[in-house]
Every structure is written in structure tokens, then in C-alpha cells.
Amino acid sequence: MVVLLKSGTKAEQIENLKSWLQGMNIGTYISEGTSHTIIGLVGDTSMVDMDLLRSLDIVENVQRIQEPFKNANRKFHNEDLVVDINGIKIGGGNFQIIAGPCSVESREQIIEVAGRVKAAGANLLRGGAFKPRTSPYAFQGMGSDGLDLLMEAKKETGMPIVTEIMNAVHLPLFENVDVIQVGARNMQNFEMLKELGKTDKVILLKRGLANTIDEWLMSAEYIMAGGNQNIILCERGIRTFETRTRNTLDLGAIPVVKKLTHLPIVVDPSHALGYSYMVEPMAIAATAAGADGLMIEVHNNPAKALCDGPQSLTPDAFDELSKAVYAVRPFAAKYEY
Numbered sequence: 001m002v003v004l005l006k007s008g009t010k011a012e013q014i015e016n017l018k019s020w021l022q023g024m025n026i027g028t029y030i031s032e033g034t035s036h037t038i039i040g041l042v043g044d045t046s047m048v049d050m051d052l053l054r055s056l057d058i059v060e061n062v063q064r065i066q067e068p069f070k071n072a073n074r075k076f077h078n079e080d081l082v083v084d085i086n087g088i089k090i091g092g093g094n095f096q097i098i099a100g101p102c103s104v105e106s107r108e109q110i111i112e113v114a115g116r117v118k119a120a121g122a123n124l125l126r127g128g129a130f131k132p133r134t135s136p137y138a139f140q141g142m143g144s145d146g147l148d149l150l151m152e153a154k155k156e157t158g159m160p161i162v163t164e165i166m167n168a169v170h171l172p173l174f175e176n177v178d179v180i181q182v183g184a185r186n187m188q189n190f191e192m193l194k195e196l197g198k199t200d201k202v203i204l205l206k207r208g209l210a211n212t213i214d215e216w217l218m219s220a221e222y223i224m225a226g227g228n229q230n231i232i233l234c235e236r237g238i239r240t241f242e243t244r245t246r247n248t249l250d251l252g253a254i255p256v257v258k259k260l261t262h263l264p265i266v267v268d269p270s271h272a273l274g275y276s277y278m279v280e281p282m283a284i285a286a287t288a289a290g291a292d293g294l295m296i297e298v299h300n301n302p303a304k305a306l307c308d309g310p311q312s313l314t315p316d317a318f319d320e321l322s323k324a325v326y327a328v329r330p331f332a333a334k335y336e337y
């Protein structure tokens with residue numbers, strides 16, 4: 001971190017700032033220019049409040065040289081993280097498709113969809129049991145009954161389960177869930193992130209709908225600071241002025257994330273676009289751009305789906321998507337940092 005002082009700052013004021021920083025175990029390196037003095041901060045500056053520093057009378061500007069996230073930082077983890085879910089690997093060159101309905105609605109529905117997406121090349125089954133709906137009057141999910149049905153589908157197909165948690169008090173119910181999803185709306189539910197950090201579960205951390213990449217990585221940092229390093233990031237579109245798509249799919253996040261962190265990133269074009277006809281082209285694009293996986297909503301009868309029907313693919317459409325994606329995959333962008 002570098003602090004640029006205002007011109008005319010007195011030596012005594014600089015000494016005061018130095019000793020204040022020393023009190024926080026931060027060393028200083030002072031460089032006196034012709035008009036301005038610059039102080040370089042040496043040590044772990046992740047605890048330093050930049051805004052507080054900037055508000056000081058003698059400070060012109062403050063800049064971070066290093067990102068405030070450490071556990072999630074590529075600089076400290078040269079090798080890509082490979083997340084292993086019962087032998088199914090994501091990251092470090094391993095690519096997987098997670099597919100399934102938005103919500104678990106019935107035994108028949110989840111078993112049928114699971115069988116179809118597995119046959120088409122998906123390796124993990126998604127399905128919501130606890131649903132974060134915009135309206136309190138909309139279908140809220142089947143709750144723990146939905147989790148039981150997911151376990152049945154897992155038994156039947158052998159596919160690991162990915163499902164969303166809405167409240168840390170539900171954690172005991174998630175004991176047999178393979179990947180716990182933190183939804184976009186909970187990306188900054190810091191108390192829940194801390195609880196997930198104490199578990200050894202694989203966490204799929206969706207990007208908030210109005211969050212920057214740095215905020216997203218700081219949320220990953222919350223989980224990792226608690227000891228849990230098993231995180232998969234999921235880009236699911238961000239809110240912009242565009243209304244023709246449900247959100248705006250930020251494919252630019254893929255190379256940025258690859259540069260900043262060793263964590264794998266999967267892309268969810270279903271929630272990003274909101275309409276089924278847009279899902280396949282953007283799934284292909286995300287794959288080509290080097291995503292480590294995809295998350296796709298598939299329903300056996302999208303017209304009757306209790307949630308997110310318009311963006312859900314039929315099993316037949318998912319077959320087509322899967323073929324196209326696996327055809328593109330060998331040509332996907334590769335990143336080395």
C-alpha cells in the first residue's frame with residue numbers, strides 16, 4: 001500500500017503517521033520527492049482501513065499495491081485449485097457440467113431429469129430445495145423434503161448433489177449434500193459465509209447480482225479465512241441497464257478471475273440470460289473462454305416449472321447443448337500465470 005502525502009506536510013506530522021502505523025505492526029518506507037512525499041507501507045496491510053487513511057488531513061491519496069484477499073490470491077497459490085467432489089474434479093484443466101431443475105418439485109421430476117442430464121454428459125446434479133424467491137408468495141421450495149428427494153436421485157444416478165443453503169441453521173440438513181451453493185443474494189451474507197468456512201464442504205459461491213469481482217473474491221476470502229479452501233466461483237450475470245436479458249452475462253470475469261485467483265470458475269448462463277434460446281450459445285461462449293464448468297437449468301416440462309421455467313432447457317435441448325459444449329471444449333482458452 002502506498003500513501004501519497006499532501007505537499008507541505010511537516011516532518012512532525014509524518015512522524016506521527018509513522019508511529020500510528022507502527023502501532024499496527026506496519027513498517028514504512030519514505031520517499032521524498034520535490035513536491036510530494038510518498039510512504040510505502042510494509043507488512044500485512046489487509047487490516048489497514050484505506051478510507052480512514054485517506055480521510056487524514058495530510059493524505060492526498062492511498063493506493064493498494066496488493067489485493068486485500070490472501071487465501072484466494074493467485075500470488076500465493078501458483079497452481080490452479082482442483083476441487084474434488086467424490087472423484088469428480090473441477091479446475092486445473094478439469095471441466096464439468098452441473099445440470100438439473102431450478103427447484104426440486106417431485107420425486108418423478110428430479111429422478112427423470114437426473115437420469116436425462118447424466119446420460120447427456122452432466123456429472124453433477126443441481127436442484128433447489130430452499131429457494132430465495134423475489135416474492136414471498138412465490139413457490140419457496142420443498143425444503144428438507146426436497147433434500148431427501150435429491151438424495152434419492154443421487155442414489156439412483158450416482159451423481160453428486162449441488163443445492164443452495166439459505167440459512168446457516170440449516171447446515172445439519174446438508175450433511176449429505178456434496179456441494180453447498182451460496183446464491184447470488186447471499187454472496188455477502190457474511191455470518192453465513194463464516195459458518196461455511198468452518199465446514200469442509202465444497203462451496204459453490206455465486207457472484208452477487210450487483211457485486212464487483214473484488215467483492216466476490218472477498219466473499220470467498222471470508223469462507224477461506226475460516227479454514228475451508230474448497231471453493232468454486234460461479235458467474236451468473238450481473239444487473240445492468242439491459243432488459244432484453246435477465247442479467248448481463250459477464251464473460252470478461254473468466255480471464256480476470258483466472259488472473260486474480262487459483263479458484264475454479266463455472267458459468268451459469270441460465271440465470272444470466274433468463275430465456276432458454278440464449279442458453280446454448282452463451283454456454284458455448286463460456287466454455288470457449290475457458291470456464292472450468294457450466295451450470296445449466298433443465299426441466300422435464302419447462303412450461304409447467306414452478307420456478308425459472310422460461311430459462312429452463314428441455315432434456316432434448318440439453319442433449320444438444322452438451323454435444324456443442326464438449327465439441328468446443330478442446331479449443332477452450334488456456335491461462336497460465
Ligand SMILES: [Mn+2]
Nearest residue numbers: 102297307308
Ligand atoms: Mn433458478
